[in-house]
Amino acid sequence: MLSLTLTGLKLKNPLMLAAGIMGTTGGSLKRIADSGAGAVVTKSIGLEPKSGHSNPSMVDVDCGYLNAMGLPNPSYKNFQHEIDTAKEGGVPVIASIFGGCSLDFSQISIAIHADAFELNVSCPHAQGYGAEIGTDPILVEEITHAVKNTVDVPVWVKLTPNVTNIKSIGLAAQRGGADAVVAINTIRGMAIDIESGYPILGNKFGGLSGRAIKPVAVKSVYDLYEALDIPVIGVGGISDWKDAIEFIMAGAQAVEIGSAVGNNINIFNEISSGMEAFLSEKEWTLEDIYGMAHQV
Amino acid sequence: MLSLTLTGLKLKNPLMLAAGIMGTTGGSLKRIADSGAGAVVTKSIGLEPKSGHSNPSMVDVDCGYLNAMGLPNPSYKNFQHEIDTAKEGGVPVIASIFGGCSLDFSQISIAIHADAFELNVSCPHAQGYGAEIGTDPILVEEITHAVKNTVDVPVWVKLTPNVTNIKSIGLAAQRGGADAVVAINTIRGMAIDIESGYPILGNKFGGLSGRAIKPVAVKSVYDLYEALDIPVIGVGGISDWKDAIEFIMAGAQAVEIGSAVGNNINIFNEISSGMEAFLSEKEWTLEDIYGMAHQV
């Protein structure tokens, strides 16, 4: 009862693994697929191998996490076999990719075979990548367009909330031909060690994820649903089935789950059974609740 | 040991009541002054009496609150006696004011007597006020300039985090002659009631405050400290003395406390004794830790 077609991909449920969570190895992606996810998104993959920012690269703050991984990845040249292994999980595998310009994005997307691409133009702590370009509608449109011209699978664009107006960036992605947008990436944030005065993260600042950001993500999804004609995929702070329902009511056709996977690798199974129980009790379908907050 | 001079105002400690928290009546402001605050900021006051958005206007979300009060206030014409009552508390009283254009701001500031003004150009849920103007550097500069020309007490400008680049707005305030900036106001967010699909707030969306936003506020303060020559006042998610220390290390000369007052009206006394104990143990002064995260 939770199955759907998302930008042409058939999913058994609307719950996907978010980019950058256990997404560097084929084995870990397969493990998540095996534990009930409707689809999995890989770690963001770039042109050259990257070791990321120095540690500490993640810290547990109240109600969420700050991370500044710095996009560590083995590069697209070493990644196809991980995707192939992930595919053994039997669910769509979406390649998250990043680059500094539209040429980088095309070069990577042409070389990689995946069920869809998610363009990371939204990482808040990687100089010259991610949010540095994702705050500029012209660049976002250009990059989306470039990848759409290169591949014949769906292209999703992942948006940053660190902008004055997320709708204008979503509209740019839509103009570029995106099949969907994904909202949100992490919110820039920082934590300081009061014993020493040091910023805790090696990169000094990073991106906030987890429960803390859920209301911000829900609002972004709600706004994008109103502004765009293409589907919105929600992400940010989902940690139980109620959260997933809330995002779908806000206008998300599907959701991604990141931080909450750490403490509960079985979360996809748990959320899908929770959602099923709720929908049966209410005698609602997934379609009924999709965008419901806009209709009441 | 916690006393300081902030934009010319003498404070016994760097802990102030944030705008919109128990700030509508002189009696409640005085109560907070009596319970240890170094200064108090009033509810934002506008041109005409305003009843605010319909209820629910506040909801407790995980790790914070969403509110959409809608700037209810009795207007500046009915407010001077509240300030006068608040002054009986013996600490500086800062008038928070809002308007739709620089004329509104001048008109209000000329009529009100207070120890300083805080310009609210950052409320995320009031159409035509607050963040609708606070995201535009030209308007922020103009409004700041107008109030500076009108009054001869310090003028602080309160910034919204809902922008691509908070530094550019801070710089605009500085150019306009601001004596300090205050960061941050709430982050736009939303919560949906899954039983019905209704957005919970009467206004549908609102502003996120409380612990959830602390890392975002700390990062904003850190960035503004680097970009500006005028003092930064930190606010967002402070609920214990450690949080206050963290903000000061990030570069805040003083802090404001909002949401956490609800469950702990004695928080100002508690935080100041916690800070004093910490500083003595470390043999540090307030001056030593100010901006420490930039020096390590």
Add this chain to the structure above:
Amino acid sequence: MDAGRHIWDGASSMKPINAEIIEVVEETPTIRTFFFERSFDPEPGQFVMAWIRGVDEIPMALSYDNAITVQKVGPATSSLFELGSGDSIGIRGPLGKGFDRKPGHILLVAGGVGAAPLAPLAEKASSEGMKVTTLIGAKTKKELVFRQRFEKAGNVLIATDDGSEGKYGYVTQLIDNNKDYSQIYCCGPEIMMKKVLDKVPPSKAQFSLHRYIKCGIGICGACCLDGLRVCKDGPVFSGDVLKKSEFGIYRRNECGERVKV
């Protein structure tokens, strides 16, 4: 079904809870009691914020562990009156501080729908072995609320504005100054409560107040009576505290402007 929730969920988060109405009882022509399928375990005197979706969220005393008793006065209460069994509303609460129960012979003074928080107090007090005398006032006989509940809990005296039942006149006139009550509990229109306050020893009396409530959790300050938050420090206050305050003189409207009571 709640797996994946973190340790901080539950107690700290207080979104509106869905409360299904299981029964509606007509207490008077203008007052109805709405019973919910779940109990809120209140202390007598605590209230909830009742969210009539799409309309408004308003404060209501809990008149039973699982019910509110509502007088129809305007848009939100009228919308509530359109709901029946099977419908549901959102509830935040219980909120605020209830009555402080003192042993001995207590006097309750109820004006109109002010009986709502007092009826559970009467029941609880009598079950704890206290002697309870209640004075009930209403416009007319038909508008008397919870008469039977008060009678079961103790002695009852009645006053109506039109004399259709009990004493002709105001409930305040029933207060017997010669009796030495251990504590006096009062809820009703502010004017009436002010009269009670003027008649009794303030340190022995507690009043449940009405003020305009927005957040309901002690943050926004909309409900302040001088420096006191009705939603959090109250709604019940001791007469001592009220004596020195603006109580009975003025209140604040939605804008925070002072309005004569």
Add this chain to the structure above:
Amino acid sequence: MDAGRHIWDGASSMKPINAEIIEVVEETPTIRTFFFERSFDPEPGQFVMAWIRGVDEIPMALSYDNAITVQKVGPATSSLFELGSGDSIGIRGPLGKGFDRKPGHILLVAGGVGAAPLAPLAEKASSEGMKVTTLIGAKTKKELVFRQRFEKAGNVLIATDDGSEGKYGYVTQLIDNNKDYSQIYCCGPEIMMKKVLDKVPPSKAQFSLHRYIKCGIGICGACCLDGLRVCKDGPVFSGDVLKKSEFGIYRRNECGERVKV
């Protein structure tokens, strides 16, 4: 001093805790133990993330309730070696799953600084009445770690690469296949652990692994060995699980590229 904290603080938040060094013990020319003023109450085999401020944060097994034992190999460990009593570092942890203690006669196989998580296991097991035999391997006599702790806990056999103490050769050569150990516990260089795995019944053996750790809390996936997270599902894994994995064949570098072990 912690007033104002909400219910969700504490357990759920795991920022680095300040840990002051109270003593540094030189175990070997390249290995030192740093004792902290606070205990971390670990299960033997759990680790912490040790933050040398301004330098790096690295995983370290807890070799005592309140200590880590560090081999100087690169920038972070070298910076740590410059710290002494009174200095402090940041600690997140204890993290991961420690050794699963089975009753009976257990065998420990320690290679180099791999003795760190095994020494507290030996002590705990022997205090619980289990019989403990330890095989310690090192390059040379001077590099033997925790010999006395293991001797106190049971029987010890030694092997050194240069024959300066005990058997000349590898510690794996000391494994006595005829003995029926209830469980075998092993920590050391991966090549050595792989040899052990090949020599013993996998279902009876547990190995504490080293992989590149970033988040340390099971989210980022940097430490994955096939689908297993060394930081969260491990660092201790049963031989069964490792037998079917990439263990001993390749690991991942900081970029996630496969590198031959």
